[in-house]
Amino acid sequence: MLTVKNLHASVGEKEILRGINLEVHPGEVHAIMGPNGSGKSTLASVLAGRGTFTVTGGEILYKGRDIRNLTPEERSWAGIFLGFQYPIEIPGVSNVNFIKAAVTEHRKQKGLPELSAAQFLKLMKEKMAIVEMDSSFSGRAVNVGFSGGEKKRNEIFQMAMLEPDLAILDETDSGLDVDALRIVATGVNRMRRPDNATVVITHYQRLLDYIVPDFIHVLYKGQIIHTAGKELALEIEEKGYDWLINK
Amino acid sequence: MAEVIRYDFGAGAPQTVLQGFEKTPAAGRFALTLAPGAAATVYVLQDEPSVARLDAEYEVTLAEGASLQMIFVALSGAQISNRVRIALQGPHAECRLGGLYLPSGDQQMSFNVRLSHDVPECYSSQLFKGILRDRAQSRFDGLIYVAPDAQKTEAYQANHNLLLSTEARAEARPQLEIYADDVKCSHGATVGRLNEDELFYLRSRGITAEEAARLQQMAFVGEVLEMVSDSALRDSLTARVLTRL
Ligand SMILES: Nc1ncnc2c1ncn2[C@@H]1O[C@H](COP(=O)(O)OP(=O)(O)O)[C@@H](O)[C@H]1O
Numbered sequence: 297m298l299t300v301k302n303l304h305a306s307v308g309e310k311e312i313l314r315g316i317n318l319e320v321h322p323g324e325v326h327a328i329m330g331p332n333g334s335g336k337s338t339l340a341s342v343l344a345g346r347g348t349f350t351v352t353g354g355e356i357l358y359k360g361r362d363i364r365n366l367t368p369e370e371r372s373w374a375g376i377f378l379g380f381q382y383p384i385e386i387p388g389v390s391n392v393n394f395i396k397a398a399v400t401e402h403r404k405q406k407g408l409p410e411l412s413a414a415q416f417l418k419l420m421k422e423k424m425a426i427v428e429m430d431s432s433f434s435g436r437a438v439n440v441g442f443s444g445g446e447k448k449r450n451e452i453f454q455m456a457m458l459e460p461d462l463a464i465l466d467e468t469d470s471g472l473d474v475d476a477l478r479i480v481a482t483g484v485n486r487m488r489r490p491d492n493a494t495v496v497i498t499h500y501q502r503l504l505d506y507i508v509p510d511f512i513h514v515l516y517k518g519q520i521i522h523t524a525g526k527e528l529a530l531e532i533e534e535k536g537y538d539w540l541i542n543k
Numbered sequence: 544m545a546e547v548i549r550y551d552f553g554a555g556a557p558q559t560v561l562q563g564f565e566k567t568p569a570a571g572r573f574a575l576t577l578a579p580g581a582a583a584t585v586y587v588l589q590d591e592p593s594v595a596r597l598d599a600e601y602e603v604t605l606a607e608g609a610s611l612q613m614i615f616v617a618l619s620g621a622q623i624s625n626r627v628r629i630a631l632q633g634p635h636a637e638c639r640l641g642g643l644y645l646p647s648g649d650q651q652m653s654f655n656v657r658l659s660h661d662v663p664e665c666y667s668s669q670l671f672k673g674i675l676r677d678r679a680q681s682r683f684d685g686l687i688y689v690a691p692d693a694q695k696t697e698a699y700q701a702n703h704n705l706l707l708s709t710e711a712r713a714e715a716r717p718q719l720e721i722y723a724d725d726v727k728c729s730h731g732a733t734v735g736r737l738n739e740d741e742l743f744y745l746r747s748r749g750i751t752a753e754e755a756a757r758l759q760q761m762a763f764v765g766e767v768l769e770m771v772s773d774s775a776l777r778d779s780l781t782a783r784v785l786t787r788l
């Protein structure tokens with residue numbers, strides 16, 4: 297599904313990703329861990345096509361196709377979803393209009409007709425239920441005045457609406473209390489299919505108790521320095537990252 | 544000089560005046576007088592061929608307890624200039640001003656507002672917002688004047704501009720002249736561009752760059768359009784604005 301080969305990316309003169317290799321197959325869950333500032337969010341942003349970062353080397357193959365020149369919206373249509381570490385607030389645009397615009401464009405790209413208002417509301421209700429989000433959030437401006445946890449639920453709600461093939465969830469667990477974490481994780485698990493894949497970026501082993509990864513990668517200074525199975529999370533929880541960095 | 548067109552609003556049921564809609568003029572010289580307790584809403588639509596030059600002048604006085612809402616929607620015209628003089632002359636008079644301007648091409652639009660609180664205990668608010676594209680220019684000069692004995696005045700003013708091209712230019716000159724000490728006043732002006740973080744967020748959900756920019760512009764002007772309380776009029780103004788975004 298996703299093959300990242302020797303990926304280098306910079307902001308201005310500053311190189312942040314320094315040769316990333318990653319292979320994700322359908323049905324898999326990958327976790328990316330690593331200390332703050334190691335480049336996890338940058339990797340997620342680069343995969344989603346954020347213009348702030350320049351890819352200076354390497355390849356990103358998604359479903360066999362080089363996506364480096366695709367716009368963020370083209371990547372979204374192709375099935376890539378980024379759950380933001382810091383979801384953006386958009387004053388003046390309601391959550392319902394936002395997600396409606398997104399779903400309508402996705403359907404248009406697939407050659408499907410626009411959903412009727414009733415169909416759309418039904419779909420929205422169903423997907424909001426997955427993350428136990430109250431319907432009052434529909435009319436509110438996107439993420440404005442949402443608590444940290446509400447923003448993260450809103451990300452997973454959007455994911456549920458768009459049904460991506462590759463979801464990259466950047467610290468979706470941060471700012472969540474235990475109940476919200478369980479709700480969000482259960483939501484993500486319910487969306488898993490044999491033909492889609494999930495990359496979760498996290499600091500904490502506790503999320504991985506719910507969303508069990510097939511692989512854990514440790515990112516440090518723009519490179520993946522270690523890859524192992526799910527048991528690595530516990531080891532990191534106990535020993536930190538130093539033993540991996542100094543290896 | 545053009546003849547002054549007068550509107551005298553007496554106390555009683557609120558009245559609405561539409562300027563620039565169908566046969567009423569969008570420009571000219573107007574004198575509006577609000578008697579004690581009068582309530583009026585004035586909408587000024589300026590949507591002319593892009594060769595037209597429009598000059599509008601409004602002299603407005605509000606007596607005790609009068610209330611006025613005035614909303615300008617300037618959509619098109621080679622050169623549009625609005626000069627607005629409002630005097631709050633009786634206690635508890637209230638004035639809410641809204642303005643939207645969307646110049647494109649080489650259009651120039653300007654607002655020159657002087658809002659004076661001559662007596663105590665009046666309220667005024669001003670919200671002017673502009674979106675400028677191409678080589679368009681705008682200018683907002685807004686003065687809030689508070690007379691020495693106009694205590695307990697509340698006066699707010701905001702002017703925000705969104706530039707959609709590198710050649711567009713918006714000038715904002717808010718001014719306060721306050722001679723009373725017990726007042727609540729604020730003013731603020733900004734000139735900015737579309738927010739890149741918001742754009743990326745919208746696009747990452749599959750919304751095209753054009754649609755994302757339109758959503759942001761709608762959000763930007765929404766605050767002024769929401770001031771239009773008549774929902775049919777609001778919808779028709781919104782539709783007109785949408786064709787310009
Ligand atoms: N827009 C940016 N401009 C400059 N530096 C950036 C930018 N975004 C990220 N960085 C830098 O890149 C490094 C990696 O950041 P990030 O990808 O956010 O790390 P992580 O998500 O692993 O905490 C940090 O040193 C950070 O300061």
Ligand SMILES: [Mg+2]
Pocket residue numbers: 336337338381466467
């Ligand atoms: Mg991060």
